[in-house]
């Protein structure tokens with residue numbers, strides 16, 4: 001298939017974009033892409049490619065923007081129930097930590113997810129996956145962590161594998177048994193840490209070998225935060241996981257700086273997320289490492305909190321920056337990476353070009369897939385979006401709507417909005 005007549009073909013060609021390189025879109029005017037067997041075969045101008053491939057079926061982009069599929073590199077996609085009541089409480093003045101201490105927060109979703117049947121969990125998660133795809137996300141990272149007991153954590157992993165199998169949305173799973181301290185371990189985070197290290201991680205590894213048909217191991221993630229896992233517990237879990245071969249992620253410095261960002265750099269984690277309260281020396285350590293810094297602007301936005309990730313400081317220090325939704329039933333039920341881009345422009349002060357790169361090629365790096373997705377280059381998976389605009393800056397500039405017209409996953413048109 002030859003997709004031609006893109007006003008701007010955003011290739012995002014080249015490696016993930018560090019520091020002030022961020023925002024290199026690799027635009028081809030009147031661009032075209034040849035797709036073969038689900039993979040990008042050639043990229044060039046419409047004139048060149050039409051001459052070289054007159055017999056390929058043509059898809060006319062109609063003078064609009066064509067770009068790589070959006071990659072949402074941080075979500076908690078798989079849960080049951082909702083927390084609309086909690087949203088109302090927060091509006092009335094309760095803080096996130098107060099709600100968590102009062103038995104709300106993550107643990108409310110843990111109860112609902114433990115009680116949900118396999119079918120309910122699958123159906124509710126699938127509904128969100130469909131919305132993600134319809135808003136242009138073609139690959140999503142998705143964490144467990146609403147089970148906090150082995151059986152429910154495995155059911156979450158099972159749900160993610162089943163949905164990935166169904167497609168077309170590609171799902172990259174993360175095991176996050178260390179998302180919160182469950183009610184039965186309240187006040188004894190050390191014992192729960194031991195349970196994760198000694199029981200959950202080995203069971204997950206074996207279950208994965210038996211059920212994933214040879215896929216690489218999922219990520220292991222930890223919520224390193226006051227009220228969740230302290231630095232020592234986080235280190236214990238991540239080091240154990242690393243020894244077992246799991247790639248690592250960490251939630252760090254969302255409300256308090258505990259040293260999680262520095263730990264991520266030290267352990268060679270693939271990404272570190274939130275990074276709102278990260279002190280300057282830890283920003284430097286992270287920026288000089290291979291670990292991707294992932295900002296999650298929907299979370300402070302959802303909390304009505306004025307504190308956002310100091311993205312400019314990460315870029316000035318030469319860091320690799322990505323943006324993601326943090327989709328979850330608490331403060332950030334956000335299924336649109338287009339909205340994340342709009343927030344990143346306003347609150348992280350990224351230009352539309354920087355935000356787009358942070359949501360594609362750099363987001364691919366944040367899930368260890370920069371060699372397969374995140375840009376339009378020969379040999380990469382043909383995950384593409386046709387937008388309903390001629391100017392890429394409308395991503396970011398406009399918000400609250402959906403500029404995606406057509407979604408192509410692995411070379412197949414999987415979704416086409418009318419009009």
Ligand SMILES: [Zn+2]
Nearest residue numbers: 074076251326
């Ligand atoms: Zn998160």
